[in-house]
Amino acid sequence: xxxxxxxxxxxxxxxxxxxxxxxxxxxxxxxxxxxxxxxxxxxxxxxxxxxxxxxxxxxxxxxxxxxxxxxxxxxxxxxxxxxxxxxxxxxxxxxxxxxxxxxxxxxxxxxxxxxxxxxxxxxxxxxxxxxxxxxxxxxxxxxxxxxxxxxxxxxxxxxxxxxxxxxxxxxxxxxxxxxxxxxxxxxxxxxxxxxxxxxxxxxxxxxxxxxxxxxxxxxxxxxxxxxxxxxxxxxxxxxxxxxxxxxxxxxxxxxxxxxxxxxxxxxxxxxxxxxxxxxxxxxxxxxxxxxxxxxxxxxxxxxxxxxxxxxxxxxxxxxxxxxxxxxxxxxxxxxxxxxxxxxxxxxxxxxxxxxxxxxxxxxxxxxxxxxxxxxxxxxxxxxxxxxxxxxxxxxxxxxxxxxxxxxxxxxxxxxxxxxxxxxxxxxxxxxxxxxxxxxxxxxxxxxxxxxxxxxxxxxxxxxxxxxxxxxxxxxxxxxxxxxxxxxxxxxxxxxxxxxxxxxxxxxxxxxxxxxxxxxxxxxxxxxxxxxxxxxxxxxxxxxxxxxxxxxxxxxxxxxxxxxxxxxxxxxxxxxxxxxxxxxxxxxxxxxxxxxxxxxxxxxxx
Numbered sequence: 001x002x003x004x005x006x007x008x009x010x011x012x013x014x015x016x017x018x019x020x021x022x023x024x025x026x027x028x029x030x031x032x033x034x035x036x037x038x039x040x041x042x043x044x045x046x047x048x049x050x051x052x053x054x055x056x057x058x059x060x061x062x063x064x065x066x067x068x069x070x071x072x073x074x075x076x077x078x079x080x081x082x083x084x085x086x087x088x089x090x091x092x093x094x095x096x097x098x099x100x101x102x103x104x105x106x107x108x109x110x111x112x113x114x115x116x117x118x119x120x121x122x123x124x125x126x127x128x129x130x131x132x133x134x135x136x137x138x139x140x141x142x143x144x145x146x147x148x149x150x151x152x153x154x155x156x157x158x159x160x161x162x163x164x165x166x167x168x169x170x171x172x173x174x175x176x177x178x179x180x181x182x183x184x185x186x187x188x189x190x191x192x193x194x195x196x197x198x199x200x201x202x203x204x205x206x207x208x209x210x211x212x213x214x215x216x217x218x219x220x221x222x223x224x225x226x227x228x229x230x231x232x233x234x235x236x237x238x239x240x241x242x243x244x245x246x247x248x249x250x251x252x253x254x255x256x257x258x259x260x261x262x263x264x265x266x267x268x269x270x271x272x273x274x275x276x277x278x279x280x281x282x283x284x285x286x287x288x289x290x291x292x293x294x295x296x297x298x299x300x301x302x303x304x305x306x307x308x309x310x311x312x313x314x315x316x317x318x319x320x321x322x323x324x325x326x327x328x329x330x331x332x333x334x335x336x337x338x339x340x341x342x343x344x345x346x347x348x349x350x351x352x353x354x355x356x357x358x359x360x361x362x363x364x365x366x367x368x369x370x371x372x373x374x375x376x377x378x379x380x381x382x383x384x385x386x387x388x389x390x391x392x393x394x395x396x397x398x399x400x401x402x403x404x405x406x407x408x409x410x411x412x413x414x415x416x417x418x419x420x421x422x423x424x425x426x427x428x429x430x431x432x433x434x435x436x437x438x439x440x441x442x443x444x445x446x447x448x449x450x451x452x453x454x455x456x457x458x459x460x461x462x463x464x465x466x467x468x469x470x471x472x473x474x475x476x477x478x479x480x481x482x483x484x485x486x487x488x489x490x491x492x493x494x495x496x497x498x499x500x501x502x503x504x505x506x507x508x509x510x511x512x513x514x515x516x517x518x519x520x521x522x523x524x525x526x527x528x529x530x531x532x533x534x535x536x537x538x539x540x541x542x543x544x545x546x547x548x549x550x551x552x553x554x555x556x557x558x559x560x561x562x563x564x565x566x567x568x569x570x571x572x573x574x575x576x577x578x579x580x581x582x583x584x585x586x587x588x589x590x591x592x593x594x595x596x597x598x599x600x601x602x603x604x605x
Contacts, residue, residue, distance in 0.1 A: 026604030103257035301332035315564025404449035411445025448481030476549030483542035497523035563603030
């Protein structure tokens with residue numbers, strides 16, 4: 001009895017699995033747990049017969065002094081543990097790489113028969129090669145056994161989920177295959193050298209490369225070049241097993257994506273875990289018809305959010321299922337109308353977009369009272385008008401109140417007051433945000449309304465079994481929205497000044513002998529940084545009043561909401577750290593990626 005295999009686990013597999021688990025632990029969802037558990041059961045069940053055959057026929061062996069000699073179907077228990085640990089490591093890497101994906105947007109809307117058929121043909125050829133190697137015996141036996149065991153599984157996976165595999169970004173599928181495979185190659189090289197396991201040399205190929213014996217060819221430049229042929233066969237084993245694991249995970253996500261798509265289309269979410277599982281199975285057995293227009297709308301909304309608001313995108317990634325899609329559509333609508341107004345050539349065009357947005361909302365909420373649609377003035381506006389119509393059409397109005405949407409438009413009308421003020425009025429200090437109550441009113445219109453919409457969506461999706469004081473939560477949401485808007489204003493003082501806007505209350509400026517015109521003239525002055533600090537103080541005060549309400553939210557959304565808000569507040573802290581330079585760049589200040597990840601990790605805890 002020996003402990004070499006146990007030491008191998010303690011050196012390589014257990015630390016890797018533990019570190020990945022600790023890193024990902026705050027982001028675990030029930031779906032992740034089900035996915036990893038399901039894959040582990042399949043991996044162990046599928047590998048035991050094959051591994052047992054190898055051991056019983058002397059192809060694969062373990063020295064008696066390397067294990068505890070406790071077996072399952074002749075397989076050492078340490079080896080069974082390896083199946084679980086490898087599957088867990090690969091699954092965790094996949095979960096990390098695919099966390100930000102909005103699964104329904106990757107559902108295929110066009111057939112991928114050519115890719116499916118070519119991939120299937122290649123796999124059939126590999127299976128045929130495996131059969132030839134196995135039947136021929138001798139040096140190709142082990143290679144043949146790997147291929148005839150693994151390729152049929154991969155063929156089945158490929159035929160079922162190849163459309164989804166092809167449509168997913170490579171960053172979600174390639175790293176979970178490549179990284180664990182390379183890591184296990186390194187670990188396997190060490191295990192082979194230590195004699196933890198071995199492969200019968202008679203079942204290996206005697207191949208020479210460039211006239212050199214592969215059995216042992218040292219190279220001073222590459223640690224992989226001195227691997228013997230046994231290790232090369234193991235490299236193939238780890239590669240194909242990781243492909244099977246990742247394809248299995250993708251298949252699980254494919255079924256979940258189709259179930260989410262059905263929920264989005266019908267608006268009926270599963271009320272229990274059992275209903276959710278039933279919906280996933282039904283989607284897998286009877287896939288829904290995918291509408292290209294719906295997928296396109298979702299893809300554009302996600303791209304818009306990713307480009308315009310990193311904090312909101314990171315926050316949305318922490319939600320799962322239909323609620324995340326609803327939130328994305330709300331954020332996308334806000335972004336579309338905001339951009340249309342900010343980028344308008346003149347006040348008349350901006351007023352047109354507000355009126356058109358109000359008309360579109362009326363058409364959805366009260367279709368019987370729909371007024372005639374005004375004709376777009378130019379073809380360019382017609383393209384923008386279509387964009388606005390789609391943004392309104394995708395709003396989940398059946399699951400949230402509509403009054404906050406109209407209040408949001410009032411906030412945009414306050415923005416237009418800047419363009420109506422004459423230059424002489426600006427120099428006299430007559431700006432829409434004259435006092436702190438004006439700032440509060442503006443922040444309520446443009447930010448508290450969004451917070452109210454988000455809370456109502458969360459209430460719709462998660463409040464079936466978790467009760468809380470809805471009025472108190474709504475008040476806290478309004479305070480939180482105002483806090484986040486103050487951070488926005490503090491960050492964008494110089495960017496707003498470039499378009500003739502100063503959201504700092506005129507009374508604040510007057511206390512220091514300044515006017516809004518002074519900020520317009522020099523938005524990067526020490527006075528501007530002083531005003532930035534005061535806005536951040538106000539934001540932190542509002543946040544302090546409301547942050548306790550987050551802990552009363554349902555467990556499923558408490559962490560994501562906390563993280564989303566903390567991501568915004570972290571921008572304020574970042575601005576304080578960069579005092580003297582945060583207003584110097586023309587670009588919007590963004591948190592570094594590492595800092596965003598840290599905030600998300602702490603917030604989800």
